[in-house]
Amino acid sequence: MGVTVVKCGGAVPAEAVCADLADHVGEVVLVHGGAPEIARLSGELGVASRTLVSPSGVTSRHTDPAMLDVVTLALTGRAKPRLLRSLAGHGIPAVGLTGLDDGLLQARRKAAQRAVRDGRTVVVRDDHSGRVTEVRPRVLRVLLDAGFVPVVSPPATGEDGAPVNVDADRAAAAIAAALGAERLVLLTSAPGVLRDASDAGSLLGRCALPHEGPVPHAASGGMHRKLIAAREALLAGVPRVSVSDGRIPHPVTAALGGAGTTLEIS
Numbered sequence: 001m002g003v004t005v006v007k008c009g010g011a012v013p014a015e016a017v018c019a020d021l022a023d024h025v026g027e028v029v030l031v032h033g034g035a036p037e038i039a040r041l042s043g044e045l046g047v048a049s050r051t052l053v054s055p056s057g058v059t060s061r062h063t064d065p066a067m068l069d070v071v072t073l074a075l076t077g078r079a080k081p082r083l084l085r086s087l088a089g090h091g092i093p094a095v096g097l098t099g100l101d102d103g104l105l106q107a108r109r110k111a112a113q114r115a116v117r118d119g120r121t122v123v124v125r126d127d128h129s130g131r132v133t134e135v136r137p138r139v140l141r142v143l144l145d146a147g148f149v150p151v152v153s154p155p156a157t158g159e160d161g162a163p164v165n166v167d168a169d170r171a172a173a174a175i176a177a178a179l180g181a182e183r184l185v186l187l188t189s190a191p192g193v194l195r196d197a198s199d200a201g202s203l204l205g206r207c208a209l210p211h212e213g214p215v216p217h218a219a220s221g222g223m224h225r226k227l228i229a230a231r232e233a234l235l236a237g238v239p240r241v242s243v244s245d246g247r248i249p250h251p252v253t254a255a256l257g258g259a260g261t262t263l264e265i266s
């Protein structure tokens with residue numbers, strides 16, 4: 001049986017996703033983000049949440065050292081335990097991991113990056129985010145073979161061994177590629193890719209992504225990264241990639257049955 005990688009957005013209710021994985025134990029890897037938990041915890045701890053805007057206009061989280069701690073705590077201390085508890089409640093054997101476990105996700109930190117601030121381009125050097133450069137899937141294979149659902153989130157392992165925040169969608173894409181997965185399902189808090197992000201009725205059944213260059217339809221940084229991740233997975237040989245609604249009953253079964261948006265390379 002082929003592997004399916006399911007990425008669950010932070011705003012997706014965990015319960016229905018977890019219940020829906022019972023039929024896929026040993027063939028599914030669950031990857032998660034946690035934007036709402038990160039926002040909440042940064043507020044509780046009084047760590048300012050700041051955004052970087054690239055010269056091309058793409059926004060991302062400014063992960064300074066304090067925010068890296070918040071991200072790690074929110075993902076490993078809140079988002080992941082919630083998923084593990086829910087999986088356990090459905091009798092599903094699951095193990096939580098980050099990209100630091102056995103070097104699962106290797107990443108290169110952006111030591112210096114250009115950003116636009118107050119209309120001027122500045123160089124930001126204290127950002128601890130980066131890109132996945134390699135996946136070492138051994139620990140995932142061991143767990144899958146033993147009948148566990150691995151539950152994976154950032155951070156990844158930097159070149160110096162220190163944690164590096166990475167985008168969870170792109171991490172899921174890299175994991176799917178490394179495992180030779182048959183499916184990548186990106187569950188989010190939208191019906192799929194919408195032609196018009198403000199019109200829930202404008203769902204695209206299919207969405208063609210160009211080989212390179214700008215991706216269409218993304219009205220936010222979050223959806224932009226999701227489509228980039230989908231393209232990376234497709235180009236790396238993952239045959240079926242979809243963005244689907246995580247807020248409906250049986251969201252994984254629905255996505256595997258064709259609900260949401262199927263991505264393809266144009």
Ligand SMILES: Nc1ncnc2c1ncn2[C@@H]1O[C@H](COP(=O)(O)OP(=O)(O)OP(=O)(O)O)[C@@H](O)[C@H]1O
Pocket residue numbers: 008009010011032033034035036168169187188189190191192193194195196197217218219220221222223224226
């Ligand atoms: N064309 C579009 N179609 C659908 N949603 C869109 C579109 N453009 C922007 N969006 C927004 O993108 C959001 C999904 O990305 P977002 O990064 O916020 O969530 P996520 O990736 O599911 O969760 P997390 O980042 O916590 O892992 C949707 O909730 C929607 O508001």
Ligand SMILES: [Mg+2]
Pocket residue numbers: 009033169222223225
């Ligand atoms: Mg996101």
